[in-house]
Amino acid sequence: MTERTTPRHQRLLVTGGAGFIGSCFVRDLLARRDGSRVVVLDKLTYAGNRANLAPVYADPEQAARLEFVVGDIADAAVVGPLVARSDAVVNFAAESHVDRSILDPEAFLRTDVLGVHVLLEACRLEQERARRGEREAAPRFLQVSTDEVYGSVETGESREDDRLEPRSPYSSAKAAGELLARSYFVTYGLDVVITRGSNTYGPYHHPEKLIPLFLTNAIDDQPLPLYGDGLQRRDWLYVADHAGAIGHVLEHGVSGEIYNVPGGNERTNRTVVAALLERLGKPWSLVRRVQDRPGHDRRYAMDGSRLAALGWRNRTTFEAGLAETVDWFRDNEAWWRPIKSGEWNDYYDRQYRARLAGSTADAGPGVPAPAVPTPRPASPGSSGEGA
Ligand code: NAD
Ligand code: TYD
Numbered sequence: 001m002t003e004r005t006t007p008r009h010q011r012l013l014v015t016g017g018a019g020f021i022g023s024c025f026v027r028d029l030l031a032r033r034d035g036s037r038v039v040v041l042d043k044l045t046y047a048g049n050r051a052n053l054a055p056v057y058a059d060p061e062q063a064a065r066l067e068f069v070v071g072d073i074a075d076a077a078v079v080g081p082l083v084a085r086s087d088a089v090v091n092f093a094a095e096s097h098v099d100r101s102i103l104d105p106e107a108f109l110r111t112d113v114l115g116v117h118v119l120l121e122a123c124r125l126e127q128e129r130a131r132r133g134e135r136e137a138a139p140r141f142l143q144v145s146t147d148e149v150y151g152s153v154e155t156g157e158s159r160e161d162d163r164l165e166p167r168s169p170y171s172s173a174k175a176a177g178e179l180l181a182r183s184y185f186v187t188y189g190l191d192v193v194i195t196r197g198s199n200t201y202g203p204y205h206h207p208e209k210l211i212p213l214f215l216t217n218a219i220d221d222q223p224l225p226l227y228g229d230g231l232q233r234r235d236w237l238y239v240a241d242h243a244g245a246i247g248h249v250l251e252h253g254v255s256g257e258i259y260n261v262p263g264g265n266e267r268t269n270r271t272v273v274a275a276l277l278e279r280l281g282k283p284w285s286l287v288r289r290v291q292d293r294p295g296h297d298r299r300y301a302m303d304g305s306r307l308a309a310l311g312w313r314n315r316t317t318f319e320a321g322l323a324e325t326v327d328w329f330r331d332n333e334a335w336w337r338p339i340k341s342g343e344w345n346d347y348y349d350r351q352y353r354a355r356l357a358g359s360t361a362d363a364g365p366g367v368p369a370p371a372v373p374t375p376r377p378a379s380p381g382s383s384g385e386g387a
Contacts (some may be wrong), residue, residue: 010036013075013086013139015119016093018042020205021144021197023052025090027244030062031055039067039082043111046343047096052204053333073115076122083122084129087252088140091119094174097208098148099244099351101170102294112173113180116143120184127190140191142250143181146174147235147260152297158305160196160258166294178258185256193253195246198262198302202239203328207336208347209320210281214273215329216336218282225352225359227367228292229300230270233299237263238321241314248312259310260302265318272322279326288359289368290352 012029016022017040026038042048056062071078073093083089093115095101095108106146120141127138150158151165159269164179166172178194185192205212214224244263267275277284329336340348362368 001079008089010034011085012038012115013041013082013089014038015041015089015091015115016048016144018044018048018050018052018053018068019092019096019248020047020202021200021239021242022090022092023049023204024202024239025092025246026053026066027381028240029056029247030059030065033061037065037067039069039086041071041073041078041082042093043072044070045095046347047206047208048247049204049339072111074110074118076118076343079118079122083119083126083139084135085139086139088142089119090142090144090246090250091116092144094127094144094177095170097206098168098170099293100347101168101173103167103350105173108169108173110175112170113176113335116177117182120181120190123190124184124188127188131221138191140250140255141181141184141195142246142253143178143194144246145178145194145196145258145265146171147177147196147300147302148159148297149178149196150300150302153235153299153301157262157301157303160259160260167297172298182256182258191255193249194258195249195261196241196258197245197304198235198237198263198300200237200239200263201244202325203332204335205239205325207340207344211272211276211290212323212329212336213328215276215280216340218277218286219281219330219333221282223356223359224273224286225290225355226269226273226287226362227290228296230273230287230289230362231266231268231367232296233266233301233358234272235263236265236267236272236318236321237261238318238324239312239315241316243308245312245314248310249307257306259307260304261307262302262304263318264304264314266299266301267318270365270368275319275322276326279323280330283365284362286306287362288356289362290355290359341377 017026130138148171149164166175184190201211
């Protein structure tokens, strides 16, 4: 494994750059004004939104260094020419929501596995061209993965060499995608690095996820559907820290290596909801206890020493990041109200109508009484500890 020196003015292909974390990466990179040029390739699914790049378009110097291509990472005809003019590919593109993967797994396989394969093949072709002297170097490929590939971690912290035990269609597809990426390093010597980030939050977060869903519902005094007993634990990572860590690994990561990106802020869902309600000045009585997610992972937690040894430190405390996020959603209704319309209503209905109809009131943020029963896990082999 060798350290890679990165060209100062990179030409980056950023897939999924209109999504939550990808757009933060693009905004922060272009705001550095270091001459880097970015091509965003994004399919603009329900989760993609050009408005996430509005600060770039509002600045002519930055806008001139951004090219936006609407397209699918699983489409080799689109991907090939874009990879051919890139020094590096950062793959954020994915179907990313666990609940949607339980409702409709297939799109997850297409994008999170086959899409990764198409990107890797395009990089391999460029590696061949580099070997023939037709370009300076092969592109670096950074696969953005997730702590969910480790599965539910009851105690301790996952390290990069731990066994992968994904338990949802989403995390299984992400595990397959990153395994494929690593296989291209091992088999073809492609320059691949992988990051595994923890639960990310911040401005521009799609309202289907816990924090923005509860924030936007609470602003409208709508019920907040808390799954099971609400004592599941997540490690929260502020979006600019996640994007920064990915940039750091892109520049300094050792080829073939995997880097955990923890937030260092492990909280139960109840604690998170209590904190956001307090900041918003809304009552706990909005919280409804609803039927749990099937196969719900109880806890994620990662050891971050490998990334720390590479020189990366997160900058944002959970308290500061959450305050920023709450205020952003309160001040940017024009961003999230259009997202909560159209296709959103069908999804919300499928995911929450029956749950909310069978919901119960919750006494308060503390440890609850026995929860609403957990549904049977979808697959016979899953232990789905639920609530
Ligand atoms: P997101 O759902 O907000 O954005 C995904 C983006 O990818 C959207 O812009 C979407 O239009 C685009 N996309 C989807 N399918 C595509 C395709 N076939 N071709 C091109 N573009 C496509 O997701 P996010 O939260 O920003 O996550 C980004 C990446 O980070 C994902 O790979 C996800 O697995 C990973 N991740 C997310 C978190 C988190 O908490 N959000 C944590 C760890 C890792
Ligand atoms: P989510 O934001 O979907 O992220 P992930 O499942 O990838 O961790 O969910 C975070 C936690 O919040 C998870 O334990 C599920 C829970 N949750 C609810 O209780 N209610 C909800 O409506 C949602 C979307 C999530």
